[in-house]
Amino acid sequence: MSAQARFIVKNAVRMVTLLFAVSVISFTLANLAPIDPVSAYAGSENHLSQEQLDAIAAHWGFDQPPVTRYFNWIGGVLTGDWGVSVMYQRPVLDVIAERALTSLALMGTAWVLSGVLGFALGVLCGMRQGTWTDRLVKGFCLVLSAAPTFWLALLALVFFSVQLGWFPMGLAAPSGVVASEVTLLDRLWHLFLPALVLSVTGIANITLQTREKTIEARESDYALFARARGESAGQFARRHALRNIALPAVTLQFASISELFGGSVLAEQVFSYPGLGNAAVQSALNGDIPLLLGVALVSALFVFFGNLIANVLYGVVDPRIRQGSEAVDG
Known part of the structure:
Protein backbone atom coordinates (compact mmCIF):
# COMPACT_ATOMS: atom_id res chain seq x y z
CA MET A 1 0.00 0.00 0.00
CA THR A 79 -28.85 7.23 5.22
CA GLY A 80 -28.89 11.04 5.04
CA ASP A 81 -31.94 11.59 7.24
CA TRP A 82 -30.78 13.64 10.24
CA GLY A 83 -34.30 14.14 11.54
CA VAL A 84 -36.54 17.20 11.82
CA SER A 85 -35.81 20.19 14.03
CA VAL A 86 -38.40 20.55 16.78
CA MET A 87 -38.01 24.35 16.87
CA TYR A 88 -37.94 25.15 13.17
CA GLN A 89 -40.12 22.27 11.90
CA ARG A 90 -37.63 21.77 9.09
CA PRO A 91 -35.10 19.04 8.27
CA VAL A 92 -32.01 19.33 10.43
CA LEU A 93 -29.69 19.28 7.42
CA ASP A 94 -31.51 22.28 5.91
CA VAL A 95 -31.22 24.28 9.14
CA ILE A 96 -27.53 23.39 9.53
CA ALA A 97 -26.75 24.23 5.88
CA GLU A 98 -28.41 27.63 6.27
CA ARG A 99 -26.72 28.42 9.58
CA ALA A 100 -23.33 27.04 8.48
CA LEU A 101 -22.95 29.70 5.80
CA THR A 102 -23.18 32.57 8.28
CA SER A 103 -20.97 30.75 10.81
CA LEU A 104 -18.30 30.00 8.22
CA ALA A 105 -18.28 33.65 7.16
CA LEU A 106 -17.83 34.71 10.80
CA MET A 107 -15.26 32.10 11.78
CA GLY A 108 -13.38 32.35 8.49
CA THR A 109 -13.00 36.13 8.82
CA ALA A 110 -11.93 35.83 12.45
CA TRP A 111 -9.52 32.99 11.61
CA VAL A 112 -7.80 34.97 8.85
CA LEU A 113 -7.60 38.10 11.01
CA SER A 114 -6.10 36.24 13.96
CA GLY A 115 -3.57 34.43 11.79
CA VAL A 116 -2.37 37.38 9.71
CA LEU A 117 -2.35 39.99 12.48
CA GLY A 118 -0.99 37.56 15.09
CA PHE A 119 1.88 36.43 12.89
CA ALA A 120 2.78 39.97 11.81
CA LEU A 121 2.70 41.32 15.37
CA GLY A 122 4.69 38.33 16.65
CA VAL A 123 7.46 38.84 14.10
CA LEU A 124 7.50 42.58 14.79
CA CYS A 125 7.81 42.07 18.56
CA GLY A 126 10.44 39.37 18.17
CA MET A 127 12.59 41.50 15.86
CA ARG A 128 12.21 44.47 18.24
CA GLN A 129 12.67 42.61 21.51
CA GLY A 130 12.89 44.87 24.55
CA THR A 131 11.60 48.01 22.82
CA TRP A 132 8.47 49.91 23.85
CA THR A 133 6.64 48.37 20.89
CA ASP A 134 7.45 44.88 22.12
CA ARG A 135 6.42 45.63 25.69
CA LEU A 136 3.19 47.34 24.65
CA VAL A 137 2.02 44.59 22.29
CA LYS A 138 3.10 41.82 24.68
CA GLY A 139 1.23 43.37 27.59
CA PHE A 140 -1.85 43.93 25.46
CA CYS A 141 -1.81 40.30 24.30
CA LEU A 142 -1.41 38.98 27.84
CA VAL A 143 -4.49 40.92 28.90
CA LEU A 144 -6.51 39.76 25.90
CA SER A 145 -5.54 36.10 26.30
CA ALA A 146 -6.97 36.15 29.83
CA ALA A 147 -10.18 37.96 28.84
CA PRO A 148 -13.29 35.79 28.23
CA THR A 149 -14.81 36.06 24.76
CA PHE A 150 -18.26 36.64 26.23
CA TRP A 151 -17.01 39.61 28.27
CA LEU A 152 -15.12 41.12 25.31
CA ALA A 153 -18.21 40.75 23.12
CA LEU A 154 -20.38 42.57 25.68
CA LEU A 155 -17.84 45.40 26.00
CA ALA A 156 -17.56 45.77 22.22
CA LEU A 157 -21.34 45.75 21.86
CA VAL A 158 -21.83 48.41 24.54
CA PHE A 159 -19.01 50.68 23.35
CA PHE A 160 -19.08 50.43 19.55
CA SER A 161 -22.79 49.75 19.01
CA VAL A 162 -24.64 51.41 21.89
CA GLN A 163 -22.46 54.43 22.71
CA LEU A 164 -20.73 55.19 19.40
CA GLY A 165 -23.33 53.69 17.06
CA TRP A 166 -20.67 52.59 14.57
CA PHE A 167 -21.98 49.04 14.21
CA PRO A 168 -25.42 47.40 14.46
CA MET A 169 -26.60 45.78 17.67
CA GLY A 170 -26.58 42.31 16.18
CA LEU A 171 -27.95 39.93 13.55
CA ALA A 172 -26.27 39.08 10.24
CA ALA A 173 -28.34 41.56 8.20
CA PRO A 174 -30.60 44.57 8.82
CA SER A 175 -33.89 43.60 10.43
CA GLY A 176 -37.06 44.14 8.45
CA VAL A 177 -35.26 44.00 5.10
CA VAL A 178 -36.02 41.34 2.50
CA ALA A 179 -33.09 38.97 1.98
CA SER A 180 -32.89 39.80 -1.73
CA GLU A 181 -32.43 43.48 -0.88
CA VAL A 182 -29.60 42.98 1.61
CA THR A 183 -26.32 44.13 0.06
CA LEU A 184 -22.84 42.74 0.59
CA LEU A 185 -21.89 45.93 2.41
CA ASP A 186 -24.77 45.37 4.86
CA ARG A 187 -23.55 41.86 5.63
CA LEU A 188 -19.96 43.00 6.08
CA TRP A 189 -21.11 45.79 8.39
CA HIS A 190 -22.92 43.27 10.60
CA LEU A 191 -20.04 40.79 10.35
CA PHE A 192 -17.08 43.00 11.25
CA LEU A 193 -17.56 43.54 15.00
CA PRO A 194 -18.36 39.88 15.92
CA ALA A 195 -15.43 38.70 13.78
CA LEU A 196 -13.07 41.21 15.37
CA VAL A 197 -14.09 40.10 18.87
CA LEU A 198 -13.78 36.43 17.94
CA SER A 199 -10.28 36.94 16.49
CA VAL A 200 -8.89 38.67 19.58
CA THR A 201 -7.96 35.60 21.63
CA GLY A 202 -6.40 33.93 18.60
CA ILE A 203 -4.36 37.03 17.83
CA ALA A 204 -2.97 37.06 21.37
CA ASN A 205 -1.91 33.41 21.35
CA ILE A 206 -0.33 33.49 17.90
CA THR A 207 1.46 36.78 18.61
CA LEU A 208 3.06 35.50 21.81
CA GLN A 209 4.03 32.16 20.25
CA THR A 210 5.47 33.75 17.11
CA ARG A 211 7.36 36.29 19.21
CA GLU A 212 9.16 33.53 21.13
CA LYS A 213 10.04 31.64 17.94
CA THR A 214 11.31 34.83 16.33
CA ILE A 215 13.56 35.52 19.33
CA GLU A 216 14.90 31.95 19.11
CA ALA A 217 15.63 32.47 15.41
CA ARG A 218 17.44 35.77 16.11
CA GLU A 219 19.66 34.08 18.68
CA SER A 220 20.49 31.04 16.51
CA ASP A 221 23.80 30.26 14.82
CA TYR A 222 22.49 30.96 11.33
CA ALA A 223 21.37 34.41 12.51
CA LEU A 224 24.92 35.12 13.69
CA PHE A 225 26.24 33.97 10.31
CA ALA A 226 23.71 36.19 8.50
CA ARG A 227 24.78 39.24 10.51
CA ALA A 228 28.42 38.44 9.75
CA ARG A 229 27.55 38.51 6.05
CA GLY A 230 26.12 41.99 6.51
CA GLU A 231 22.43 41.16 6.20
CA SER A 232 19.99 43.60 7.79
CA ALA A 233 17.27 42.55 10.23
CA GLY A 234 14.66 42.74 7.47
CA GLN A 235 16.74 40.63 5.08
CA PHE A 236 17.34 38.03 7.78
CA ALA A 237 13.63 37.84 8.55
CA ARG A 238 12.64 37.41 4.90
CA ARG A 239 15.41 35.00 3.86
CA HIS A 240 15.83 32.80 6.92
CA ALA A 241 13.51 33.39 9.87
CA LEU A 242 10.04 33.36 8.30
CA ARG A 243 10.23 29.77 7.06
CA ASN A 244 11.27 28.45 10.47
CA ILE A 245 8.69 30.58 12.27
CA ALA A 246 5.88 29.60 9.88
CA LEU A 247 5.64 25.97 11.03
CA PRO A 248 4.75 26.63 14.70
CA ALA A 249 2.46 29.48 13.60
CA VAL A 250 0.59 27.15 11.23
CA THR A 251 0.40 24.54 13.99
CA LEU A 252 -1.10 26.96 16.47
CA GLN A 253 -3.40 28.52 13.90
CA PHE A 254 -5.06 25.25 12.93
CA ALA A 255 -5.05 24.00 16.51
CA SER A 256 -7.13 27.06 17.40
CA ILE A 257 -10.05 25.93 15.22
CA SER A 258 -11.75 24.13 18.10
CA GLU A 259 -11.30 27.19 20.34
CA LEU A 260 -12.59 29.37 17.52
CA PHE A 261 -15.79 27.36 17.27
CA GLY A 262 -16.23 27.46 21.05
CA GLY A 263 -15.74 31.22 21.03
CA SER A 264 -18.18 31.63 18.17
CA VAL A 265 -20.93 30.08 20.31
CA LEU A 266 -20.52 32.89 22.84
CA ALA A 267 -19.98 35.65 20.28
CA GLU A 268 -23.02 34.62 18.23
CA GLN A 269 -25.13 34.54 21.37
CA VAL A 270 -24.13 38.09 22.39
CA PHE A 271 -24.56 39.55 18.90
CA SER A 272 -27.66 37.43 18.08
CA TYR A 273 -25.74 36.21 15.05
CA PRO A 274 -27.72 33.39 13.36
CA GLY A 275 -24.99 30.78 13.05
CA LEU A 276 -24.33 27.25 14.23
CA GLY A 277 -23.22 28.43 17.67
CA ASN A 278 -26.47 30.29 18.23
CA ALA A 279 -28.42 27.28 16.92
CA ALA A 280 -26.56 25.00 19.37
CA VAL A 281 -27.49 27.21 22.34
CA GLN A 282 -31.12 27.61 21.31
CA SER A 283 -31.55 23.90 20.57
CA ALA A 284 -30.09 23.00 23.98
CA LEU A 285 -32.35 25.45 25.81
CA ASN A 286 -35.45 24.34 23.94
CA GLY A 287 -34.82 20.60 24.03
CA ASP A 288 -34.38 20.34 20.24
CA ILE A 289 -32.34 17.13 20.43
CA PRO A 290 -32.21 16.36 16.66
CA LEU A 291 -30.77 19.79 15.85
CA LEU A 292 -28.40 19.72 18.84
CA LEU A 293 -26.99 16.34 17.81
CA GLY A 294 -26.65 17.47 14.21
CA VAL A 295 -24.68 20.56 15.23
CA ALA A 296 -22.44 18.38 17.42
CA LEU A 297 -21.58 16.09 14.49
CA VAL A 298 -20.92 19.00 12.12
CA SER A 299 -18.71 20.67 14.75
CA ALA A 300 -16.67 17.48 15.16
CA LEU A 301 -16.21 17.24 11.38
CA PHE A 302 -15.18 20.89 11.24
CA VAL A 303 -12.48 20.44 13.88
CA PHE A 304 -11.30 17.13 12.40
CA PHE A 305 -10.76 18.53 8.92
CA GLY A 306 -9.04 21.59 10.35
CA ASN A 307 -6.51 19.36 12.09
CA LEU A 308 -6.19 17.21 8.96
CA ILE A 309 -5.37 20.24 6.82
CA ALA A 310 -2.79 21.28 9.40
CA ASN A 311 -1.10 17.87 9.21
CA VAL A 312 -0.93 18.14 5.41
CA LEU A 313 0.51 21.65 5.57
CA TYR A 314 3.17 20.58 8.05
CA GLY A 315 4.73 18.44 5.34
CA VAL A 316 4.53 21.29 2.84
CA VAL A 317 6.18 23.80 5.17
CA ASP A 318 8.80 21.36 6.50
CA PRO A 319 9.47 18.27 4.29
CA ARG A 320 11.39 16.63 7.14
CA ILE A 321 8.06 15.97 8.94
CA ARG A 322 6.61 14.25 5.87
CA GLN A 323 9.73 12.13 5.39
CA GLY A 324 9.77 11.15 9.08
CA SER A 325 6.12 10.18 8.97
CA GLU A 326 6.62 8.06 5.88
CA ALA A 327 9.59 6.32 7.49
CA VAL A 328 7.53 5.48 10.59
CA ASP A 329 4.59 4.17 8.50
CA GLY A 330 6.98 2.13 6.37
Whole structure:
Protein backbone atom coordinates (compact mmCIF):
# COMPACT_ATOMS: atom_id res chain seq x y z
CA MET A 1 0.00 0.00 0.00
CA SER A 2 1.36 3.43 -0.95
CA ALA A 3 1.98 6.17 1.59
CA GLN A 4 -0.94 8.21 0.24
CA ALA A 5 -3.32 5.25 0.56
CA ARG A 6 -2.15 4.56 4.13
CA PHE A 7 -2.66 8.22 4.98
CA ILE A 8 -6.22 8.20 3.60
CA VAL A 9 -7.19 4.95 5.33
CA LYS A 10 -5.69 6.01 8.65
CA ASN A 11 -7.53 9.33 8.69
CA ALA A 12 -10.78 7.76 7.52
CA VAL A 13 -10.64 5.35 10.46
CA ARG A 14 -9.90 8.26 12.80
CA MET A 15 -12.84 10.25 11.45
CA VAL A 16 -15.29 7.36 11.82
CA THR A 17 -14.06 6.67 15.36
CA LEU A 18 -14.36 10.34 16.28
CA LEU A 19 -17.87 10.68 14.89
CA PHE A 20 -19.01 7.52 16.65
CA ALA A 21 -17.62 8.72 19.98
CA VAL A 22 -19.16 12.19 19.52
CA SER A 23 -22.54 10.69 18.59
CA VAL A 24 -22.63 8.43 21.67
CA ILE A 25 -21.43 11.10 24.10
CA SER A 26 -23.68 13.84 22.66
CA PHE A 27 -26.75 11.60 22.64
CA THR A 28 -26.10 10.48 26.22
CA LEU A 29 -25.61 14.04 27.51
CA ALA A 30 -28.68 15.31 25.63
CA ASN A 31 -30.84 12.63 27.23
CA LEU A 32 -29.41 13.29 30.69
CA ALA A 33 -30.14 17.03 30.42
CA PRO A 34 -32.75 18.37 32.88
CA ILE A 35 -34.81 19.94 30.07
CA ASP A 36 -37.78 17.82 29.01
CA PRO A 37 -38.09 18.11 25.20
CA VAL A 38 -41.85 17.49 25.29
CA SER A 39 -42.43 20.25 27.87
CA ALA A 40 -40.13 22.58 25.93
CA TYR A 41 -42.07 21.87 22.75
CA ALA A 42 -45.39 22.53 24.50
CA GLY A 43 -44.14 25.92 25.75
CA SER A 44 -44.08 27.67 29.12
CA GLU A 45 -47.86 28.17 29.19
CA ASN A 46 -48.68 24.51 28.82
CA HIS A 47 -52.44 23.88 28.70
CA LEU A 48 -52.19 20.48 27.02
CA SER A 49 -53.61 17.36 28.55
CA GLN A 50 -51.49 14.34 29.39
CA GLU A 51 -52.88 12.50 26.38
CA GLN A 52 -51.77 15.32 24.10
CA LEU A 53 -48.31 15.37 25.69
CA ASP A 54 -48.05 11.62 25.19
CA ALA A 55 -49.04 12.08 21.53
CA ILE A 56 -46.27 14.67 21.09
CA ALA A 57 -43.74 12.32 22.70
CA ALA A 58 -44.83 9.49 20.40
CA HIS A 59 -44.64 11.74 17.34
CA TRP A 60 -41.02 12.71 18.03
CA GLY A 61 -40.06 9.27 19.34
CA PHE A 62 -39.37 10.49 22.87
CA ASP A 63 -41.46 7.67 24.32
CA GLN A 64 -39.01 5.02 23.15
CA PRO A 65 -36.06 3.70 25.21
CA PRO A 66 -32.82 5.69 24.79
CA VAL A 67 -30.95 2.83 23.10
CA THR A 68 -33.72 2.39 20.54
CA ARG A 69 -33.81 6.12 19.87
CA TYR A 70 -30.04 6.24 19.41
CA PHE A 71 -29.99 3.44 16.82
CA ASN A 72 -32.97 4.95 15.00
CA TRP A 73 -31.21 8.30 14.91
CA ILE A 74 -27.78 7.01 13.88
CA GLY A 75 -29.40 4.83 11.23
CA GLY A 76 -31.10 7.87 9.79
CA VAL A 77 -27.85 9.83 9.84
CA LEU A 78 -26.10 7.08 7.86
CA THR A 79 -28.85 7.23 5.22
CA GLY A 80 -28.89 11.04 5.04
CA ASP A 81 -31.94 11.59 7.24
CA TRP A 82 -30.78 13.64 10.24
CA GLY A 83 -34.30 14.14 11.54
CA VAL A 84 -36.54 17.20 11.82
CA SER A 85 -35.81 20.19 14.03
CA VAL A 86 -38.40 20.55 16.78
CA MET A 87 -38.01 24.35 16.87
CA TYR A 88 -37.94 25.15 13.17
CA GLN A 89 -40.12 22.27 11.90
CA ARG A 90 -37.63 21.77 9.09
CA PRO A 91 -35.10 19.04 8.27
CA VAL A 92 -32.01 19.33 10.43
CA LEU A 93 -29.69 19.28 7.42
CA ASP A 94 -31.51 22.28 5.91
CA VAL A 95 -31.22 24.28 9.14
CA ILE A 96 -27.53 23.39 9.53
CA ALA A 97 -26.75 24.23 5.88
CA GLU A 98 -28.41 27.63 6.27
CA ARG A 99 -26.72 28.42 9.58
CA ALA A 100 -23.33 27.04 8.48
CA LEU A 101 -22.95 29.70 5.80
CA THR A 102 -23.18 32.57 8.28
CA SER A 103 -20.97 30.75 10.81
CA LEU A 104 -18.30 30.00 8.22
CA ALA A 105 -18.28 33.65 7.16
CA LEU A 106 -17.83 34.71 10.80
CA MET A 107 -15.26 32.10 11.78
CA GLY A 108 -13.38 32.35 8.49
CA THR A 109 -13.00 36.13 8.82
CA ALA A 110 -11.93 35.83 12.45
CA TRP A 111 -9.52 32.99 11.61
CA VAL A 112 -7.80 34.97 8.85
CA LEU A 113 -7.60 38.10 11.01
CA SER A 114 -6.10 36.24 13.96
CA GLY A 115 -3.57 34.43 11.79
CA VAL A 116 -2.37 37.38 9.71
CA LEU A 117 -2.35 39.99 12.48
CA GLY A 118 -0.99 37.56 15.09
CA PHE A 119 1.88 36.43 12.89
CA ALA A 120 2.78 39.97 11.81
CA LEU A 121 2.70 41.32 15.37
CA GLY A 122 4.69 38.33 16.65
CA VAL A 123 7.46 38.84 14.10
CA LEU A 124 7.50 42.58 14.79
CA CYS A 125 7.81 42.07 18.56
CA GLY A 126 10.44 39.37 18.17
CA MET A 127 12.59 41.50 15.86
CA ARG A 128 12.21 44.47 18.24
CA GLN A 129 12.67 42.61 21.51
CA GLY A 130 12.89 44.87 24.55
CA THR A 131 11.60 48.01 22.82
CA TRP A 132 8.47 49.91 23.85
CA THR A 133 6.64 48.37 20.89
CA ASP A 134 7.45 44.88 22.12
CA ARG A 135 6.42 45.63 25.69
CA LEU A 136 3.19 47.34 24.65
CA VAL A 137 2.02 44.59 22.29
CA LYS A 138 3.10 41.82 24.68
CA GLY A 139 1.23 43.37 27.59
CA PHE A 140 -1.85 43.93 25.46
CA CYS A 141 -1.81 40.30 24.30
CA LEU A 142 -1.41 38.98 27.84
CA VAL A 143 -4.49 40.92 28.90
CA LEU A 144 -6.51 39.76 25.90
CA SER A 145 -5.54 36.10 26.30
CA ALA A 146 -6.97 36.15 29.83
CA ALA A 147 -10.18 37.96 28.84
CA PRO A 148 -13.29 35.79 28.23
CA THR A 149 -14.81 36.06 24.76
CA PHE A 150 -18.26 36.64 26.23
CA TRP A 151 -17.01 39.61 28.27
CA LEU A 152 -15.12 41.12 25.31
CA ALA A 153 -18.21 40.75 23.12
CA LEU A 154 -20.38 42.57 25.68
CA LEU A 155 -17.84 45.40 26.00
CA ALA A 156 -17.56 45.77 22.22
CA LEU A 157 -21.34 45.75 21.86
CA VAL A 158 -21.83 48.41 24.54
CA PHE A 159 -19.01 50.68 23.35
CA PHE A 160 -19.08 50.43 19.55
CA SER A 161 -22.79 49.75 19.01
CA VAL A 162 -24.64 51.41 21.89
CA GLN A 163 -22.46 54.43 22.71
CA LEU A 164 -20.73 55.19 19.40
CA GLY A 165 -23.33 53.69 17.06
CA TRP A 166 -20.67 52.59 14.57
CA PHE A 167 -21.98 49.04 14.21
CA PRO A 168 -25.42 47.40 14.46
CA MET A 169 -26.60 45.78 17.67
CA GLY A 170 -26.58 42.31 16.18
CA LEU A 171 -27.95 39.93 13.55
CA ALA A 172 -26.27 39.08 10.24
CA ALA A 173 -28.34 41.56 8.20
CA PRO A 174 -30.60 44.57 8.82
CA SER A 175 -33.89 43.60 10.43
CA GLY A 176 -37.06 44.14 8.45
CA VAL A 177 -35.26 44.00 5.10
CA VAL A 178 -36.02 41.34 2.50
CA ALA A 179 -33.09 38.97 1.98
CA SER A 180 -32.89 39.80 -1.73
CA GLU A 181 -32.43 43.48 -0.88
CA VAL A 182 -29.60 42.98 1.61
CA THR A 183 -26.32 44.13 0.06
CA LEU A 184 -22.84 42.74 0.59
CA LEU A 185 -21.89 45.93 2.41
CA ASP A 186 -24.77 45.37 4.86
CA ARG A 187 -23.55 41.86 5.63
CA LEU A 188 -19.96 43.00 6.08
CA TRP A 189 -21.11 45.79 8.39
CA HIS A 190 -22.92 43.27 10.60
CA LEU A 191 -20.04 40.79 10.35
CA PHE A 192 -17.08 43.00 11.25
CA LEU A 193 -17.56 43.54 15.00
CA PRO A 194 -18.36 39.88 15.92
CA ALA A 195 -15.43 38.70 13.78
CA LEU A 196 -13.07 41.21 15.37
CA VAL A 197 -14.09 40.10 18.87
CA LEU A 198 -13.78 36.43 17.94
CA SER A 199 -10.28 36.94 16.49
CA VAL A 200 -8.89 38.67 19.58
CA THR A 201 -7.96 35.60 21.63
CA GLY A 202 -6.40 33.93 18.60
CA ILE A 203 -4.36 37.03 17.83
CA ALA A 204 -2.97 37.06 21.37
CA ASN A 205 -1.91 33.41 21.35
CA ILE A 206 -0.33 33.49 17.90
CA THR A 207 1.46 36.78 18.61
CA LEU A 208 3.06 35.50 21.81
CA GLN A 209 4.03 32.16 20.25
CA THR A 210 5.47 33.75 17.11
CA ARG A 211 7.36 36.29 19.21
CA GLU A 212 9.16 33.53 21.13
CA LYS A 213 10.04 31.64 17.94
CA THR A 214 11.31 34.83 16.33
CA ILE A 215 13.56 35.52 19.33
CA GLU A 216 14.90 31.95 19.11
CA ALA A 217 15.63 32.47 15.41
CA ARG A 218 17.44 35.77 16.11
CA GLU A 219 19.66 34.08 18.68
CA SER A 220 20.49 31.04 16.51
CA ASP A 221 23.80 30.26 14.82
CA TYR A 222 22.49 30.96 11.33
CA ALA A 223 21.37 34.41 12.51
CA LEU A 224 24.92 35.12 13.69
CA PHE A 225 26.24 33.97 10.31
CA ALA A 226 23.71 36.19 8.50
CA ARG A 227 24.78 39.24 10.51
CA ALA A 228 28.42 38.44 9.75
CA ARG A 229 27.55 38.51 6.05
CA GLY A 230 26.12 41.99 6.51
CA GLU A 231 22.43 41.16 6.20
CA SER A 232 19.99 43.60 7.79
CA ALA A 233 17.27 42.55 10.23
CA GLY A 234 14.66 42.74 7.47
CA GLN A 235 16.74 40.63 5.08
CA PHE A 236 17.34 38.03 7.78
CA ALA A 237 13.63 37.84 8.55
CA ARG A 238 12.64 37.41 4.90
CA ARG A 239 15.41 35.00 3.86
CA HIS A 240 15.83 32.80 6.92
CA ALA A 241 13.51 33.39 9.87
CA LEU A 242 10.04 33.36 8.30
CA ARG A 243 10.23 29.77 7.06
CA ASN A 244 11.27 28.45 10.47
CA ILE A 245 8.69 30.58 12.27
CA ALA A 246 5.88 29.60 9.88
CA LEU A 247 5.64 25.97 11.03
CA PRO A 248 4.75 26.63 14.70
CA ALA A 249 2.46 29.48 13.60
CA VAL A 250 0.59 27.15 11.23
CA THR A 251 0.40 24.54 13.99
CA LEU A 252 -1.10 26.96 16.47
CA GLN A 253 -3.40 28.52 13.90
CA PHE A 254 -5.06 25.25 12.93
CA ALA A 255 -5.05 24.00 16.51
CA SER A 256 -7.13 27.06 17.40
CA ILE A 257 -10.05 25.93 15.22
CA SER A 258 -11.75 24.13 18.10
CA GLU A 259 -11.30 27.19 20.34
CA LEU A 260 -12.59 29.37 17.52
CA PHE A 261 -15.79 27.36 17.27
CA GLY A 262 -16.23 27.46 21.05
CA GLY A 263 -15.74 31.22 21.03
CA SER A 264 -18.18 31.63 18.17
CA VAL A 265 -20.93 30.08 20.31
CA LEU A 266 -20.52 32.89 22.84
CA ALA A 267 -19.98 35.65 20.28
CA GLU A 268 -23.02 34.62 18.23
CA GLN A 269 -25.13 34.54 21.37
CA VAL A 270 -24.13 38.09 22.39
CA PHE A 271 -24.56 39.55 18.90
CA SER A 272 -27.66 37.43 18.08
CA TYR A 273 -25.74 36.21 15.05
CA PRO A 274 -27.72 33.39 13.36
CA GLY A 275 -24.99 30.78 13.05
CA LEU A 276 -24.33 27.25 14.23
CA GLY A 277 -23.22 28.43 17.67
CA ASN A 278 -26.47 30.29 18.23
CA ALA A 279 -28.42 27.28 16.92
CA ALA A 280 -26.56 25.00 19.37
CA VAL A 281 -27.49 27.21 22.34
CA GLN A 282 -31.12 27.61 21.31
CA SER A 283 -31.55 23.90 20.57
CA ALA A 284 -30.09 23.00 23.98
CA LEU A 285 -32.35 25.45 25.81
CA ASN A 286 -35.45 24.34 23.94
CA GLY A 287 -34.82 20.60 24.03
CA ASP A 288 -34.38 20.34 20.24
CA ILE A 289 -32.34 17.13 20.43
CA PRO A 290 -32.21 16.36 16.66
CA LEU A 291 -30.77 19.79 15.85
CA LEU A 292 -28.40 19.72 18.84
CA LEU A 293 -26.99 16.34 17.81
CA GLY A 294 -26.65 17.47 14.21
CA VAL A 295 -24.68 20.56 15.23
CA ALA A 296 -22.44 18.38 17.42
CA LEU A 297 -21.58 16.09 14.49
CA VAL A 298 -20.92 19.00 12.12
CA SER A 299 -18.71 20.67 14.75
CA ALA A 300 -16.67 17.48 15.16
CA LEU A 301 -16.21 17.24 11.38
CA PHE A 302 -15.18 20.89 11.24
CA VAL A 303 -12.48 20.44 13.88
CA PHE A 304 -11.30 17.13 12.40
CA PHE A 305 -10.76 18.53 8.92
CA GLY A 306 -9.04 21.59 10.35
CA ASN A 307 -6.51 19.36 12.09
CA LEU A 308 -6.19 17.21 8.96
CA ILE A 309 -5.37 20.24 6.82
CA ALA A 310 -2.79 21.28 9.40
CA ASN A 311 -1.10 17.87 9.21
CA VAL A 312 -0.93 18.14 5.41
CA LEU A 313 0.51 21.65 5.57
CA TYR A 314 3.17 20.58 8.05
CA GLY A 315 4.73 18.44 5.34
CA VAL A 316 4.53 21.29 2.84
CA VAL A 317 6.18 23.80 5.17
CA ASP A 318 8.80 21.36 6.50
CA PRO A 319 9.47 18.27 4.29
CA ARG A 320 11.39 16.63 7.14
CA ILE A 321 8.06 15.97 8.94
CA ARG A 322 6.61 14.25 5.87
CA GLN A 323 9.73 12.13 5.39
CA GLY A 324 9.77 11.15 9.08
CA SER A 325 6.12 10.18 8.97
CA GLU A 326 6.62 8.06 5.88
CA ALA A 327 9.59 6.32 7.49
CA VAL A 328 7.53 5.48 10.59
CA ASP A 329 4.59 4.17 8.50
CA GLY A 330 6.98 2.13 6.37
